[in-house]
Amino acid sequence: MSDKKTLFLAAICHDIDHPGLTIDYQFKRGITSDNDALEKHHIRIATKILDKCKILKTLTHYEFSMFSRLILSTNMKHHDKILTKF
16 A cells, blocks of 8 residues: 555544544543543544455555554644644
């Protein structure tokens, strides 16, 4: 799979099974204390679906790592830090 396909796959999966609650809301309600809880959830659900569809086994270690990092980077808590790199 190419970098473009990995990016496309991450874009499709980046908010999969989103509960509709912001991370700030979840913090205030004591639901989580992990800044990346939503993104990690998206990766877990996407991984299960991609495995079931036999797509996961087509990804190299590098591609899966990139896929995961791309989804983690969608966390708005990291937005300003990411923008300073450009």
